Amino acid sequence: MSIYLDYAATAPLRPEVRALLTRCYNQDWGNASSLHRDGHAARMHFEDARERIARCLKAKVEEIIFTSGATEANNLAILGWMRQQPKGSHLIVSAIEHPSAWEAAEALSYEGYQLDFAPVSRDGGLDLEAFRALLRENTRLVSLMAVNNEVGTIQPVEELAGLNRSWKLHVDAVQSGLLGWPDLSGIDMLSLSAHKLGGPVGSGCLFLKQGLRLAPLLMGGAQEDHRRAGTSNVVAALALAEAMEVTRARRTEEVSRVTELRQGLEAELSDIPGSVRLGSQRSPHISSWFFEGVRAEPLLVRLDLEGISASSGSACSSHSLEPSRVVTAMGFEPEQARGLIRFSFGHGTTSEEVESVARRMRQIVDKARRQDGT
Ligand SMILES: Cc1ncc(COP(=O)(O)O)c(C=O)c1O
Known part of the structure; x- marks a missing residue:
């Protein structure tokens, strides 16, 4: 054994998610963008998933963008926000971010943006004093994970969210299913992934605070209010909603x-x-x-x-x-x-x-x- x-x-699939996936794949659904009744039914399911996820996070429905997982959500947040800022603008990511945040930030440094990695102390928490010293007048983005995936350390997201600031805060909350998702007041963007919660791989979302716009990574469709093109993955969205609700309940x-x-x-x-x-x-x-x-x-x-x-x-x-x-x-x-x-x-x-x-x-x-x- x-x-x-x-x-x-x-994480292995939770039984509730497995049952949902079986039910979903035994149904024939239309394309959520189609105008016929099958498309309409798919759209209803899709928007229901969005509503349930928004409720779990205490967000608004229009603040949820479905993605293929947290790698895409992290890329979209970091690249999508910074690419709208003038070249030379500054961003900070912690030195212990997941590669999907770290490497997106690094790619920006080759595009003419200024990048700093904020150090952590020996106990694995962000060094707040060193972080403050890195802030500049032209800092536009800070990306900090809520819980580190390699050592599990909890990061001071609330402290950063509470600072008086002109930069935006992105939080990778992929590993905070057990602890609880951070309070979104003060957070501008937040990434989630279904498969760390007992949902399937290939499903995630980005919370994007109302009023903010991102340069999309995927183009060629009006889905997700032009923020993420591609045929809506209704089953993935429902599975994420289910995994989040069960995680919250247990x-x-x-x-x-x-x-x-x-x-x-x-x-x-x-x-x-x-x-x-x-x-x-x-x-x-x-x-x-x-x-x-x-x-x-x-x-x-x-x-x-x-x-x-x-x-x-x-x-x-x-x-x-x-x-x-x-x-x-x-x-x-x-x-x-x-x-x-x-x-x-x-x-x-x-x-x-x-x-x-x-x-x-x-x-x-x-x-x-x-x-x-x-
Ligand atoms: C902290 C963190 N961020 C992002 C990711 C990427 O998530 P996904 O597998 O959904 O792309 C992971 C997965 O390993 C992770 O642990």
């Missing part, structure tokens, strides 16, 4: 259950010689570690042989041997950052699974250490 502890990479129960599971695992892991736990203020669903003298790769292989699925931080970069950018930004050595192992939990994780991993970890680390030749 395999044990899946990689919810931060993607939050209190899941937070306390997952917190307890993580505590049990962490008590065992911290007894392993040379183990280091990363991050202080964290979302309960992530527990990231390195074990002195062993790289992530042999350890993940060993875990996999034992039927345990964990990861080395961001799934997007886990096939590369590069040290984790997040862990080096926290001030650890590249050698240590190469050892990052992330366990992440969610709606389907059981205490038997976590106890079984906790019991076996010391031996697994020992074997991986020997194999790694250190």
Whole structure:
């Protein structure tokens, strides 16, 4: 029996979402832009999904733009906003953003925009003083994630939202399903993804505060009020709405259950010689570690042989041997950052699974250490 502890990479479908998808794919729907009755029915479902998502976020319906996921939402927010600003304008993204925000910002630096990466402290939280020092008169955008995907640290989104400012604030809230989505007052844009909440891959949205306009990335259609062209993905939108509603309804129960599971695992892991736990203020669903003298790769292989699925931080970069950018930004050595192992939990994780991993970890680390030749 395999044990899946990689919810931060993607969560298994929630049963409610699976049932919804089965129902949806057994129906023949029209194109939500068509004028006939099938198109009208599709449009009704699509707008119903938008309304439900807006209610979950306490947003207005016209503030929700459907996307193919959070990579697109992050790209749309950062590129779409900055490309309307004069060349030379300044933006700041934190040094621990997901590659979909980080690389979009980096692309802008090649287009003539000024970019700074805001540092984090060793505990994985944004260094607010250093951040303030980076602000300039021509700063137009700041992008900060609510919860980091590699180490789970909670970022000071509220503090930034409360600042007296002329720049816009974009928040990647992909990993804050368990903690709760941030209060939108003071936030201008916010990205979400269905598959981290028990929905399908390929579905997400961007909240865009009423009155703001973005330069679209996808052109060639009037969908999403000309902000994102392409035939409306009705099923993806409904699945996102369902995943968000179920996440919201179960939050209190899941937070306390997952917190307890993580505590049990962490008590065992911290007894392993040379183990280091990363991050202080964290979302309960992530527990990231390195074990002195062993790289992530042999350890993940060993875990996999034992039927345990964990990861080395961001799934997007886990096939590369590069040290984790997040862990080096926290001030650890590249050698240590190469050892990052992330366990992440969610709606389907059981205490038997976590106890079984906790019991076996010391031996697994020992074997991986020997194999790694250190
Ligand atoms: C913090 C964060 N932002 C963005 C993304 C990208 O989301 P998607 O897979 O929907 O493109 C992820 C997924 O790994 C993530 O963890």
